[in-house]
Amino acid sequence: MNKTYFKLPYFLQFFVVNAFGLSIRFKRYNKAFAKALDEYIQLDRVENCKLNIDKIIEVTKDSKFYSINNEQDFFGSPILDKAAVKKYYDKIINHKYVYNYFHTSGTTGSGLKFPVSKDFLARQWAIFWKFRRIHNISTTTWCAYMIGKNILDPDRRNPPYWIKSYPTYQLLFSVSHLNKETIEQYLTKIKESKIYWMHGYPSTLTYIASLIKEAKLESLAKELNLKIITTSSETLYDFQKRNVEQIFGCCVRQLYGLTEGVANIFECEHGSLHIDESFSYVEFVREENSCEDYKIIGSTYLNKAFPLIRYDTGDTVKLFEENYKCPCGRKSRVVKEIIGREQDYLILFDGTKVGGSGFFFKKLVHVNRAQIYQRRKGEAIFFLVKAPGFTEEEEQLLVEEITNKLGKNFKYEIRYTNDLIKLKNGKTKFVINEIETGCNLSNNQFLSNNIKKEKQEPNSDITNGNVWKEGIQVLALFLFKYIIFFSIHLERFLNSSV
Numbered sequence: 001m002n003k004t005y006f007k008l009p010y011f012l013q014f015f016v017v018n019a020f021g022l023s024i025r026f027k028r029y030n031k032a033f034a035k036a037l038d039e040y041i042q043l044d045r046v047e048n049c050k051l052n053i054d055k056i057i058e059v060t061k062d063s064k065f066y067s068i069n070n071e072q073d074f075f076g077s078p079i080l081d082k083a084a085v086k087k088y089y090d091k092i093i094n095h096k097y098v099y100n101y102f103h104t105s106g107t108t109g110s111g112l113k114f115p116v117s118k119d120f121l122a123r124q125w126a127i128f129w130k131f132r133r134i135h136n137i138s139t140t141t142w143c144a145y146m147i148g149k150n151i152l153d154p155d156r157r158n159p160p161y162w163i164k165s166y167p168t169y170q171l172l173f174s175v176s177h178l179n180k181e182t183i184e185q186y187l188t189k190i191k192e193s194k195i196y197w198m199h200g201y202p203s204t205l206t207y208i209a210s211l212i213k214e215a216k217l218e219s220l221a222k223e224l225n226l227k228i229i230t231t232s233s234e235t236l237y238d239f240q241k242r243n244v245e246q247i248f249g250c251c252v253r254q255l256y257g258l259t260e261g262v263a264n265i266f267e268c269e270h271g272s273l274h275i276d277e278s279f280s281y282v283e284f285v286r287e288e289n290s291c292e293d294y295k296i297i298g299s300t301y302l303n304k305a306f307p308l309i310r311y312d313t314g315d316t317v318k319l320f321e322e323n324y325k326c327p328c329g330r331k332s333r334v335v336k337e338i339i340g341r342e343q344d345y346l347i348l349f350d351g352t353k354v355g356g357s358g359f360f361f362k363k364l365v366h367v368n369r370a371q372i373y374q375r376r377k378g379e380a381i382f383f384l385v386k387a388p389g390f391t392e393e394e395e396q397l398l399v400e401e402i403t404n405k406l407g408k409n410f411k412y413e414i415r416y417t418n419d420l421i422k423l424k425n426g427k428t429k430f431v432i433n434e435i436e437t438g439c440n441l442s443n444n445q446f447l448s449n450n451i452k453k454e455k456q457e458p459n460s461d462i463t464n465g466n467v468w469k470e471g472i473q474v475l476a477l478f479l480f481k482y483i484i485f486f487s488i489h490l491e492r493f494l495n496s497s498v
């Protein structure tokens with residue numbers, strides 16, 4: 001399909017995108033959506049944080065898998081992880097209510113075909129848009145959309161690198177054409193179009209910010225006069241937020257949502273992360289071996305097609321002390337930090353997964369971009385794109401964070417680079433974990449160049465945390481070179497003396 005689409009002339013691609021946009025407009029923003037949006041806006045400031053057991057009973061009443069009649073039954077039900085959901089898939093699904101299927105990513109590499117009901121879908125879009133409404137964005141606000149969908153042939157070499165979708169009020173940008181040479185055209189297009197809202201993945205927005213710095217276009221970025229930037233789908237880390245806000249001179253606000261619809265967390269006007277209490281029931285369960293990290297366990301109030309009750313999202317948060325109240329006055333619970341999404345973990349030698357990888361860079365002010373690449377258990381490469389002013393003390397802070405979080409046995413390398421690994425779809429993921437995701441990057445150009453370079457310069461920028469071991473390696477190398485040198489000269493000496 002993509003190949004045929006890419007071969008079309010631009011005006012036909014424009015037509016296809018707008019026809020698709022029209023169908024989205026009709027399907028997504030229907031009456032049920034409008035009603036639910038109004039309802040969520042009303043509830044926003046008066047939410048009740050307690051479990052609504054009536055909604056749980058209603059959503060599970062036709063289920064072959066659950067038998068929940070009261071709060072005791074609910075809290076007595078086991079917590080379901082992804083493996084359990086896969087195992088009991090045929091029992092949890094209720095075909096009577098299935099309207100559509102969505103794909104979710106799985107830790108084992110095989111995703112899940114996730115069934116949704118019609119009502120659930122309308123309400124999920126409504127809760128996403130409630131977040132936008134509180135930041136003065138409506139469904140008719142134009143958006144510079146930086147989500148990595150392939151809308152143009154990746155081999156295209158001339159602008160335009162964007163398509164305007166009138167029905168959805170989006171200026172869709174091609175992320176795969178973003179580079180130092182094209183960034184100015186992207187910014188100019190946004191400026192000319194008088195668009196004041198940008199939306200994208202944190203990794204893409206951080207990339208854009210670093211390109212702007214590289215091309216020295218900071219003043220043009222400020223001239224866009226953006227009012228707000230929103231993010232979704234990935235954890236927004238402090239260093240990313242800081243960089244993007246500094247470049248564009250406006251707030252970056254994040255939304256945490258899941259295809260499974262068991263938890264929704266939004267950033268308010270004061271920058272606090274609030275739970276959408278009326279959308280689903282969220283529990284926080286303390287992680288083993290940690291006194292401050294909590295798992296997000298969520299239960300749907302809405303999806304009768306595939307009701308997930310006490311579902312372990314695999315994501316973790318840090319919490320405030322009890323009774324913390326945000327200055328915005330909302331009654332909903334507040335999360336201190338979303339420390340990681342399931343996909344952002346590293347694996348230790350013994351198989352333990354450690355999430356919240358963005359925290360390694362938390363104290364580093366002069367970092368434009370970062371990425372962690374793990375190929376084997378117990379070791380990883382940390383790629384860093386430095387900003388001017390980066391100091392050795394900052395590297396030391398990173399080393400301390402790595403050792404504190406992953407232990408002294410974890411092998412690591414810190415590599416300074418000008419670019420990061422891009423996946424086949426042009427996306428730059430913050431953590432690339434080859435072990436369980438099954439993505440094979442053996443042919444990746446960036447990676448093979450980097451590894452080759454490293455082999456040629458065995459002493460450059462390698463920090464494995466074990467000074468003695470490294471010292472012995474250097475000494476052995478020195479002795480080896482010395483012996484070779486000595487042998488050659490000895491042979492010459494002997495030859496000459498014969």
Ligand SMILES: [Zn+2]
Pocket residue numbers: 268269270271272274326327328329330
């Ligand atoms: Zn608030």
